[in-house]
Amino acid sequence: MELDTLAANMGVGYDCKGSISVPIYQTATFQHPALNESTGFDYSRSGNPTRLVLEKGIAALENGNIGLAYPSGMSAITNVFMFLGYNSHLIMTEDIYGGTYRLLNEILNQYHIEATYVDTTNLQEITNAIQEDTAAIFIESPTNPLLKVCDLKAIAQIAHQNNILLIVDNTFLTPYLQNPLQLGADIVIHSASKYLGGHNDLIAGLVAVKDQEIGDKLYFWQNSTGSILSPHESWLLLRGIKTLGIRMEKQQQNAVSLARWLQNHPQVTRVYYPGLPDNPGYLLNLKQARGYGAMISFEVRTPELIPRFLEHIELISFAESLGGIETLVTFPYTQTHGDINEETRNSLGINNRLLRLSIGIEDQKDLIQDMEVALS
Ligand SMILES: *Cc1c(COP(=O)(O)O)cnc(C)c1O
Numbered sequence: 001m002e003l004d005t006l007a008a009n010m011g012v013g014y015d016c017k018g019s020i021s022v023p024i025y026q027t028a029t030f031q032h033p034a035l036n037e038s039t040g041f042d043y044s045r046s047g048n049p050t051r052l053v054l055e056k057g058i059a060a061l062e063n064g065n066i067g068l069a070y071p072s073g074m075s076a077i078t079n080v081f082m083f084l085g086y087n088s089h090l091i092m093t094e095d096i097y098g099g100t101y102r103l104l105n106e107i108l109n110q111y112h113i114e115a116t117y118v119d120t121t122n123l124q125e126i127t128n129a130i131q132e133d134t135a136a137i138f139i140e141s142p143t144n145p146l147l148k149v150c151d152l153k154a155i156a157q158i159a160h161q162n163n164i165l166l167i168v169d170n171t172f173l174t175p176y177l178q179n180p181l182q183l184g185a186d187i188v189i190h191s192a193s194k195y196l197g198g199h200n201d202l203i204a205g206l207v208a209v210k211d212q213e214i215g216d217k218l219y220f221w222q223n224s225t226g227s228i229l230s231p232h233e234s235w236l237l238l239r240g241i242k243t244l245g246i247r248m249e250k251q252q253q254n255a256v257s258l259a260r261w262l263q264n265h266p267q268v269t270r271v272y273y274p275g276l277p278d279n280p281g282y283l284l285n286l287k288q289a290r291g292y293g294a295m296i297s298f299e300v301r302t303p304e305l306i307p308r309f310l311e312h313i314e315l316i317s318f319a320e321s322l323g324g325i326e327t328l329v330t331f332p333y334t335q336t337h338g339d340i341n342e343e344t345r346n347s348l349g350i351n352n353r354l355l356r357l358s359i360g361i362e363d364q365k366d367l368i369q370d371m372e373v374a375l376s
Pocket of ligand 1: 074140
């Protein structure tokens with residue numbers, strides 16, 4: 001079945017009464033039919049029917065076999081890193097989500113999980129960074145916030161030749177546009193707080209894997225550390241996912257128009273969007289994904305334009321996060337990437353003239369009008 005069909009029908013008929021919307025099994029525990037017997041559910045940390053529908057759902061959307069639902073994207077990422085084990089080395093995309101960077105550099109380094117940051121669009125840099133204790137390559141594609149495209153198939157090959165896992169944070173493109181497991185990745189992670197939830201109303205994380213052994217081990221970690229999504233949040237996320245396809249289509253359509261419009265604006269010096277044919281990642285992205293998503297970063301002429309822009313937007317909200325139906329703008333320099341030291345930020349291009357837009361489903365005429373005023 002195709003993704004739109006799977007998504008829209010997630011959980012339909014799961015309940016014995018035939019309800020279309022899967023019930024919220026708001027229970028901590030379950031009756032045992034008899035000694036040594038179980039309905040399949042014993043205690044909601046270990047398994048809950050509402051969460052299970054979601055977990056099976058994300059596995060299906062990502063062409064995996066096992067799905068897991070966590071209370072946030074960061075808890076999903078933490079569990080995956082912890083599962084790699086003590087003394088693990090990681091190779092990471094250099095312009096990675098700031099929270100992932102903070103987790104590694106301020107917390108997991110204390111547990112001897114260390115990372116080397118490289119430009120993962122450059123395969124040679126990845127190969128050069130491999131050490132004896134390298135356990136995984138962790139990438140985002142497109143990257144955050146500069147939207148650089150990494151060659152997933154080629155990186156998977158490098159990883160597997162060296163007995164290393166490839167982990168992909170697929171938050172930006174979602175399974176609607178990109179399926180990393182099909183391109184060779186071993187573990188796919190989502191901050192479902194973004195496009196999958198889609199309405200800026202929940203925090204959640206999802207993981208999908210193909211390999212049963214990795215899946216079982218991750219489940220063991222999840223259950224043991226208690227990193228689980230609640231039944232209510234699972235239900236809300238399921239409801240969001242049902243409209244993933246039509247939201248992504250509209251958001252992407254708006255993003256293409258806005259990126260072109262920004263490119264022609266005199267106050268804008270640079271536009272980062274893999275959907276623009278002159279973007280260096282344009283062709284590679286089309287080879288491995290079905291679209292370019294709806295995240296755009298752009299640089300304005302002077303730093304003084306930034307506070308003016310943020311003050312004068314009326315429709316667009318100045319807020320962290322992304323992926324929802326409302327258009328949001330962030331200033332990565334102090335927001336999402338504020339935990340990265342200044343020199344690194346500047347050398348990456350995450351400077352004090354850069355803004356990142358998450359395009360929503362509004363009418364693009366209104367979005368353009370709002371930006372026109374704010375940039376004037
Ligand atoms: C938001 C985000 C995360 C963290 O997810 P939370 O749900 O906020 O914990 C991780 N990776 C990417 C790419 C993100 O955008």
